Amino acid sequence: MLPRVLFAISSAVVSLSMLPHEARAAPVDFVREVRPIFERHCYDCHGEAKRKSGLRLDVKAAALKGGDNHGPDIIPGKAKDSPLIHFLITKDEDELMPPKGGPLSAADIDTITRWIDEGALWPDGVDLVKVQDKTNHWSFKPIAVPAGEHSVDTFITAKLKEHGLTMAPEADRVAWIRRATFDLIGLPPTPAQVDAFVKDTSPDAHAKVINVLLESPRYGERWAQHWLDVVRYADTHGFEVNTERPNAWPYRDYVIDAFNADTPYDQFIREQIVGDATGKDAATGFLVTASVLLPGQIGKDEPSKRLARQDSLDEIVMNIGQTFLGLSVGCARCHDHKFDPISHHDYYAMQAFIAGVEYGDRDLHTPEAKGARQEATRKKTQLAAIDKRLADFIPLAKTGASRAPISPKENVDRFARVKTKRLRFTIEATNNLEPCIDELEVFNVTGNNIALATAGATITSSGDTVVADRHELRFLNDGVYGNSRSWMSNETGKGWLLVEFAEPHEIDRVKWGRDRTGRFKDRLATAYRIEIEQHEGQWGIIADDGDRQKPSIDDKKPVAFSTKGLSKEEAAEARKLMGERRPLEAAIKSAEEGGKAFAGKFRTPDEIHLLSRGDPEQPKELVTPAVPVALGTLKIPNETPEQERRQALAEWIVRPENPFTARVMVNRIWQGHFGIGLVETASDFGRSGMAPSHPELLDWLAQEFIRSGWSVKQMHKRIMLSAAYRQAARENATASAIDADVRLLWRFPTRRLEAEVIRDSMLDVAGKLNLKMRGRGFDLFDKRGGLSGFIPVESFTGDGLRRMIYAHKVRREREATFGAFDCPDAGQSTARRRESITPIQALNLFNSRFTLEQSEAFALRVKQEAGEDATAQMRHAWRLALGREPSPEELSDFTPLIREHGLPALCRAIFNSNEFLFAP
Structure with missing residues (x-):
């Protein structure tokens, strides 16, 4: 019907x-x-x-x-x-x-x-509902400061007076210097630093302490961590296949160096958006610190590729919006923002600024990086010459001589020179599972690896198990060692590989390994044969496992040559060459690590269309690069070259007239000192965020920030020299009844130290902290990436005793002991860390192997520096860890503990005390 x-x-x-x-x-x-x-x-x-x-x-x-x-x-x-x-x-x-x-x-x-x-005539003023003006919000209005002389304290005291409150008394000097030192460098002050400050009665004593701390290289390490939380920095790609991003760390080092150099914040922003124009390639790593899909994780069909591209661009737009502007711009990907004046069209106009940005490893163009690459090339030439001479000491295959055991790290099969264009490596058995090889190298008689893809060689296989950006056939001859760039067969215990050279060569060696880094020992070929094509379709064996010694998966130093049958002089020469080889390998690795960064790679921009519901299969009108209409008038033509687009965006963000940029950053700095910003939602200044507790103070600080030349260090001084910052953390029941959250700052807010500060401080007072800066991160887990099953490292030595900011950060995996202390996993941007108190924190900190080892080290240090007297030991331990002398009651209470359980038990108790774990 x-x-x-x-x-x-x-x-x-x-x-x-x-x-x-x-x-x-x-x-x-x-x-x-x-x-x-x-x-x-x-x-x-x-x-x-x-x-x-x-x-x-x-x-x-x-x-x-x-x-x-x-x-x-x-x-x-x-x-x-x-x-x-x-x-x-x-x-x-x-x-x-x-x-x-x-x-x-x-x-x-x-x-x-x-x-x-008839024209759909709808008279103005007749709507029954008044639509809220989304721009009528404090954060969208220009910075405005009341007339007159101001300081941090004039605004704080005025607000306190409105509520009938006053500031708490000034903190004692030990408490203040510990507070300031933790805030600026994330480590406790030394007893000598505490003594010097307590004795300094000059009017500028506080300023002198702050100046020293700001000049310490430890300052950049401390404040870079705040920034890395916001941009969700990690050393893996994330998503389902959480593979390593081995060259992410140059961005981390860039941020540390930028804070130490007090790079003006407006320049800091420019470098992160368009650093490729200023010689700061690593700085553009900020754009891509979020999880990304890798080529092998994206469907082969065009719609999947378009969706993945949209997701990539969305990550950049969101990162820029929340980090620099404190706005959730990404909410407008599918429709107009429900709260803020950012339209669906505005979102895609913003996207057009970065439409030519992609992700990937790129050569750094700094003088240091160029010099490192040149040095690596020279040393590779030297290494090739040594390997060619060492080859003379490796027994020939198929001659009956006993050759070195099969090793997971590196195996060399040497044979009489033979000319061919094709070589086949057939695996007949493994120690378990599908065979895996990280690199297959074939050397001609002049010592060059002719199996490299860059040398024109191609490789085919019997079949592959593809794990995106980890196990792929193309990694077998890319010149990169390690499990994360390797080939894996799709058959249990067997598989074959065929290498075809660009032209026929005389060859005399094949080199291969399961994992040259030595971390993986499974999937090792234990039976194999190597053949060359003698004539078309006719193959002959030139080497196999038959004359090797029994496989040894535990061999830490695989033998590359054999001294058996050599004269005394020849054996000495071989050992001398191996001694020369090791430092060359280390130098090459070090040089290559500093030459690349995972960062923005730039090309001709895509055409950006408004997408209905954010669907790349529903494109609408073409858009041009423009900032949101409610925020400004910047609009540039679509013909604008890629780099100039990003330059225009960066210059608009750092304009003093932009009401968000300075406000957002000074709020982040304030949060770093008081635990919570003047705006509690540090990355959301929009309508769904919180209003500032002291709006006039926020605007005054923003104005002073710009006037100072965007100096972060000057802002630290302005905040830390205030009476508000000097207050004691003393409770007041009357004030607490009025303002329980201490948002009005009637006292200094108590807060627990962050996970990194706790770990670093334990190492510091134990005398074990390694202050080595920069470079590739140390491992917190048994592997640097993967689907799951990360086994924590429990005992650390060497680089593992560096500051926690230098740890290899695995996305969505929390560190075993200190991850419980609200340490973010880089899955999402963390504008402000939660501060929870849970039983697992106490259990981790009391029972972990890390705590036990550092307690032993702390006790050993105390004994060495204070002697055998128990009272002297306790006094020294208190001074090192807590910056003060123990009270008579504490001496009395803890003497029996040392007598019955030893000094390490006391050190362990100190590490677990509130006084050690909370900022004073």
């Missing part, structure tokens, strides 16, 4: 539209005729409370704009082209509107149709 009704309605619409003009009624009045229809049938789904498909029909601006799925629903003068009419008369039951109560009457449809054809 329904189709007949629809046919009758649509026929009526057509018939009415064909009436002579003079026979039609007077022009349709929106208020008297159209709005009542909308009220009766439409507002339940498309009104103030509910807006299905993003369409709202109770407000003029929203109704004429349309919903999420298409353009405007009402096209003035064109009823037959208006989607609204389509939904009223469609024969598709799933699309017919309204969905309840049956279709509109023919008369109502005619009224709406005529109204649209």
Whole structure:
């Protein structure tokens, strides 16, 4: 029955539209005729409370704009082209509107149709609902500071006075220097530093301490961590295949160096967006610190590629928006932002600025990096010459001489020189599972590896197990060692590889390994043969496992040559060459590690279209690079070259007139000192964020930040020299009843130290902290990436005793002991760390092997420096860890502990004390 009704309605619409003009009624009045229809049938789904498909029909601006799925629903003068009419008369039951109560009457449809054809006249000021002006919000307004002389304290005391409160007394000097030292360098002050400050009665004593701390290289390490939390820095790619991002760390080092150098914040922003134009390639690593899909994780079909590209661009837009502007711009990917004045169109206009950005390893173009690459090339030449001489000491295969055991790290098969264009490596058995090889190298008689892809060689296989960006055939001859760049067969215990050279060569060696880094020993080929093509289709064996010693998966130093059968002089020469080889390998590795960075790679920008519902398969109109309309007027043509687009964006962000940039950064600095910002939601200054507790102070600090030349160190001084910062953390029941969260700062807020500070401080007071800076991170787990199953490293030596900021950060994996202390896993941006108190924290810190080892080391240090007297030991331990002398009661209480359980037990208790774990 329904189709007949629809046919009758649509026929009526057509018939009415064909009436002579003079026979039609007077022009349709929106208020008297159209709005009542909308009220009766439409507002339940498309009104103030509910807006299905993003369409709202109770407000003029929203109704004429349309919903999420298409353009405007009402096209003035064109009823037959208006989607609204389509939904009223469609024969598709799933699309017919309204969905309840049956279709509109023919008369109502005619009224709406005529109204649209007549131009959809909707008078201003007649809407029943007033739409909130989203720009009428404090953060979108210019920075404004009251007239007069100001300081941090004038604003704080004025707000306290409004609530009948006053500041707490000044903290004692030991508490203040510990607070300041933890804040600026993330380590406790030494007893000598505490003594010097306590004795210094000069008016500028506090300023002198701050100046020394700001000049310490430890300062950059401490404050870089705050920044890395926000941009979700990690050393792995994330997503389902959480593979290593081996060259991410140059960005981490860039941030540390930038804070230490007090790089002006406006320049800091420019470098992170367009550092390739200023010789700061590593700085653009910020754009891509989030999880990314790798080529092997993206579907081969074009829609999958387009979606992955959109996801990549979205990560950049979100990172820029929340980090520099404190706005959730990414919310407008599918529709207008529900809270802030950022439209669907604004989002794609922002995306157009970075439409030429991609991700990947790139050569750094700094003088240091170029010099390192040149040095690595020279040393590789020297290494090749040594290897060629060493080859003379390796027994020839198939001669009956006993050769070295098969090793997971490196195996050399040497044979009499033979000329060929093709070589086949066949694996017949493994120690378990599918065989895996990290690099297959074939050397000609001049010592060159001719199996490299860069030398023109191609490789085929019997079949591969592909794990994106980890196990792929292309990694077998890319010149990179290690499990994360290796080939894996798709057959258990067997598989073959065939190398075809660019041209025939005389060869005399094949070198291969399961994992040259020595971390993986499974999947090792234990039976194999190496063949060369002698004539077309005819193969001959030149080496196999038959004359090797029994495989030894535990061999830490695989023998590359054998001294068996050599003269004394020849054996000495071989050992001498091996001694020369090791430092060369280390030097090459070190040089190559500093030459690349995972960062932005730039090309011709994509054309950016507005996408309906964020769907790349529903492109709409072409957009040009522009900032959100509510934030400014910057708009540049689509013909603008890629780098100039990013330059324009960076310059707009750092304009002093931009109300967000300075406010957001000074708020982050304030948060670093008081534990919470003047704006509690540090990365959301929009309407869904929190209002500032002291808006005038925030604007004054932002103004002073700009006036100082965007100096972060000057802002530290301004905050830390205030009376508000010098307050004691003393409780006050009356004040607490008025302001329990201490947002008005009637005392200094107590807060627990961060995970990194706790770990670093334990190492520091134990005398074990390794202060080596920069470079590749140390391992917290048994592997640097993968699907799952990360086994924590429990005992650390060497580089593992460096500051925690230098740890290899595995995305979405928390460090075993200190991850419980709210240390973020880099899965999401962390604008402000939570501060939880849980039983697992106490259990970890009391029982972990790390705590036990550092307690032993702390005790050993105390004994060495204080002697054997128990009282002297306790006094020294208190001074090192807590900056003060123990009380008589403490001496009395802990003496029996040392007597019964030893000094390490006391040290362990100190590490677990609130005084050690909380900022004073």
